[in-house]
Amino acid sequence: MKSRIDGLLYVGPATVFLFFVLFVPLAYVVYTSFWIGSGPSLSAYQRLLGSDLFLRTLWSTFQISITASVASLLLGYPIAMHLAKQTPRKRAIYMVLVLVPFWTSILVKSYAFTILLGRNGLVNQLLSAAFHTRVQLPLLFNRFGVMVGMTNYLIPFIVFPVLASLLSIDQSLYRASEIMGAKPPRIFFRITLPLSLPGVAAATLSTTVMSMGFFVIPALLGGRKDAMMSNLVDFYTRETMDWNMASAIGVILLGVVTLAAMGADQFQRREAKKGVMA
Amino acid sequence: MSADSKNVLPRRRFLQAAGTTLLSTAIAAPMVITSRKAAAASNLTVVSWGGNYHAGVQEALATPFEKEFGVHVTLVDTPDLAKVKAQVMTNNVQWDVFDAVGPMAMTGSKNGYWEPLDPALFNRSDLIAPMTKDAVPLYGFTGGICWDNSKFPDGKHPETFADYFDVKKFPGPRTLRNRASETLEIALLADGVAPDKLYPLDVERAFKALNRIKPYIANWVDQTPQTVTLVETGQVDFSYTYSTRVKAAQEANKPINFSFKQNLIGLEYLVVLKNSPNKANAMKFVQFALRPDRQAALMNALGNTPASRSALPMMKPEVRKWLSDPSNKMNVVSNDMWWADHYDDLTLRFKEWVLG
Numbered sequence: 316m317k318s319r320i321d322g323l324l325y326v327g328p329a330t331v332f333l334f335f336v337l338f339v340p341l342a343y344v345v346y347t348s349f350w351i352g353s354g355p356s357l358s359a360y361q362r363l364l365g366s367d368l369f370l371r372t373l374w375s376t377f378q379i380s381i382t383a384s385v386a387s388l389l390l391g392y393p394i395a396m397h398l399a400k401q402t403p404r405k406r407a408i409y410m411v412l413v414l415v416p417f418w419t420s421i422l423v424k425s426y427a428f429t430i431l432l433g434r435n436g437l438v439n440q441l442l443s444a445a446f447h448t449r450v451q452l453p454l455l456f457n458r459f460g461v462m463v464g465m466t467n468y469l470i471p472f473i474v475f476p477v478l479a480s481l482l483s484i485d486q487s488l489y490r491a492s493e494i495m496g497a498k499p500p501r502i503f504f505r506i507t508l509p510l511s512l513p514g515v516a517a518a519t520l521s522t523t524v525m526s527m528g529f530f531v532i533p534a535l536l537g538g539r540k541d542a543m544m545s546n547l548v549d550f551y552t553r554e555t556m557d558w559n560m561a562s563a564i565g566v567i568l569l570g571v572v573t574l575a576a577m578g579a580d581q582f583q584r585r586e587a588k589k590g591v592m593a
Numbered sequence: 594m595s596a597d598s599k600n601v602l603p604r605r606r607f608l609q610a611a612g613t614t615l616l617s618t619a620i621a622a623p624m625v626i627t628s629r630k631a632a633a634a635s636n637l638t639v640v641s642w643g644g645n646y647h648a649g650v651q652e653a654l655a656t657p658f659e660k661e662f663g664v665h666v667t668l669v670d671t672p673d674l675a676k677v678k679a680q681v682m683t684n685n686v687q688w689d690v691f692d693a694v695g696p697m698a699m700t701g702s703k704n705g706y707w708e709p710l711d712p713a714l715f716n717r718s719d720l721i722a723p724m725t726k727d728a729v730p731l732y733g734f735t736g737g738i739c740w741d742n743s744k745f746p747d748g749k750h751p752e753t754f755a756d757y758f759d760v761k762k763f764p765g766p767r768t769l770r771n772r773a774s775e776t777l778e779i780a781l782l783a784d785g786v787a788p789d790k791l792y793p794l795d796v797e798r799a800f801k802a803l804n805r806i807k808p809y810i811a812n813w814v815d816q817t818p819q820t821v822t823l824v825e826t827g828q829v830d831f832s833y834t835y836s837t838r839v840k841a842a843q844e845a846n847k848p849i850n851f852s853f854k855q856n857l858i859g860l861e862y863l864v865v866l867k868n869s870p871n872k873a874n875a876m877k878f879v880q881f882a883l884r885p886d887r888q889a890a891l892m893n894a895l896g897n898t899p900a901s902r903s904a905l906p907m908m909k910p911e912v913r914k915w916l917s918d919p920s921n922k923m924n925v926v927s928n929d930m931w932w933a934d935h936y937d938d939l940t941l942r943f944k945e946w947v948l949g
Binding site for chain 1: 673674675678696697700704766771810811812813815816818819822823826827828936937940941944945947948
């Protein structure tokens with residue numbers, strides 16, 4: 316009982332602070348979306364849901380963020396696995412290396428990517444030399460370029476939760492399965508993957524949510540079909556000063572993400588009920 | 594031994610607590626102390642752009658103003674209209690003078706964010722473009738075509754907008770800005786509309802012309818630096834950019850060249866926020882910035898066309914060659930007042946068109 320009260324004492328101030336800094340502004344945004352000068356109205360929502368531009372941008376936002384987080388997962392999971400097998404000291408060095416993408420600004424990176432992936436970039440030059448013809452693969456300013464930029468940013472956010480999950484797997488399980496004669500693929504699919512699923516789910520969900528808010532990376536590395544919702548919100552917030560519409564877009568996005576998170580949570584609970592397989 | 598381990602060393606605990614408190618105070622202090630000190634000392638807050646621009650404004654306007662009027666000027670970076678709205682809405686206006694590009698100034702005007710300017714403060718016949726009731730032009734920036742001179746020497750690159758849209762004579766990927774303003778004007782000029790008959794814009798004709806060129810636009814550029822870097826790295830052959838960017842590229846020894854045969858002149862305005870805390874000083878500053886000698890000094894630093902015609906002969910010749918030719922009949926000065934009425938709808942329509 317005392318630990319309960321102690322707990323509240325430690326968490327209390329932070330919660331109150333978060334309430335004022337997070338929830339009150341959020342409530343104001345929701346209020347702004349439902350209120351225009353003459354009173355409460357759903358006009359912003361009606362305009363948005365009837366707007367072709369909004370629906371297409373929403374669809375491309377989902378496409379880009381889900382693809383980006385799945386791609387980052389596919390690239391980041393092997394990295395996390397490799398890190399999990401290292402000694403703690405080496406792992407610390409590798410973790411710093413994983414964070415290196417954060418050390419450069421996106422504007423500089425987009426210039427660098429142009430030199431690497433551009434029409435006359437290094438990759439194309441290498442391929443041209445290897446195949447003795449002029450190769451000009453479109454690697455930039457399209458969906459591929461956006462994926463490169465986004466995975467570059469999101470992989471650390473995949474590696475760390477998945478690593479945490481992998482490290483929490485009881486090492487004796489591996490020893491037991493080796494003793495029983497299981498080969499590495501079987502160990503991976505029967506032990507590592509299922510037990511790391513909580514970390515994978517957390518990582519995928521957080522990267523999807525994060526990438527939905529991006530707009531600089533698609534703006535700098537993407538093509539005209541890679542517009543994101545944030546561009547629209549930015550337009551309504553900073554250019555036309557129509558905060559009613561901007562908040563409506565925000566609320567819609569928030570609603571969708573909350574539903575997705577709740578769905579993922581339900582899915583996780585069902586899986587957990589099935590029990591841990593060993 | 595076990596009794597000692599129960600005793601949490603009190604002195605160490607105290608030192609840790611004291612150290613953490615001091616550290617957090619040291620980190621937080623600048624946010625509390627400086628703002629109060631700055632608010633007390635500042636007699637005028639001017640919002641402008643950062644980097645070299647900031648240095649130019651400081652040297653040509655802020656420091657001389659301080660010397661002449663004894664008013665301390667604080668330069669704040671990055672004009673953001675949303676912040677202006679928040680300040681005006683909550684009646685907590687902290688900025689005085691605001692450096693706004695055309696569309697921003699007009700949107701602010703529509704929403705009532707600016708104080709009316711007394712026309713008697715300025716020499717109106719000297720201005721290259723008319724002032725509105727609450728905004729006065731500060732300078733014009735020059736938009737035009739650029740190319741890599743080492744790859745496309747004379748005759749191999751477009752120099753007017755009609756040529757820019759001529760993909761047979763000048764094949765190759767090119768760029769346009771990812772916005773309605775400037776792009777619609779370029780499309781109409783390329784389609785053959787006379788520069789002096791451009792406004793009101795024939796929007797349907799503009800979009801038809803844009804449909805023609807759409808497959809050849811490799812990039813719809815959002816961020817201004819990319820308008821030049823894409824040409825530098827060879828990603829595109831030609832681009833629509835601004836004279837100041839090409840000047841900077843040439844100073845960095847890049848073989849990028851700019852066409853002055855046909856330009857779009859955009860305007861940057863000075864405005865004063867409604868209920869600004871230092872209104873009298875703000876008006877003085879705006880008048881000061883429009884003085885021909887101050888205009889010349891500022892434009893020597895920024896490389897743009899001064900709003901004051903009489904400032905032109907006062908400028909350094911090496912900067913003057915980067916200014917648009919005011920007698921060039923092919924040039925168009927952006928009609929920001931027309932855009933004020935059509936910016937929102939056209940931008941939405943343009944965004945939809947780009948996605949399709």
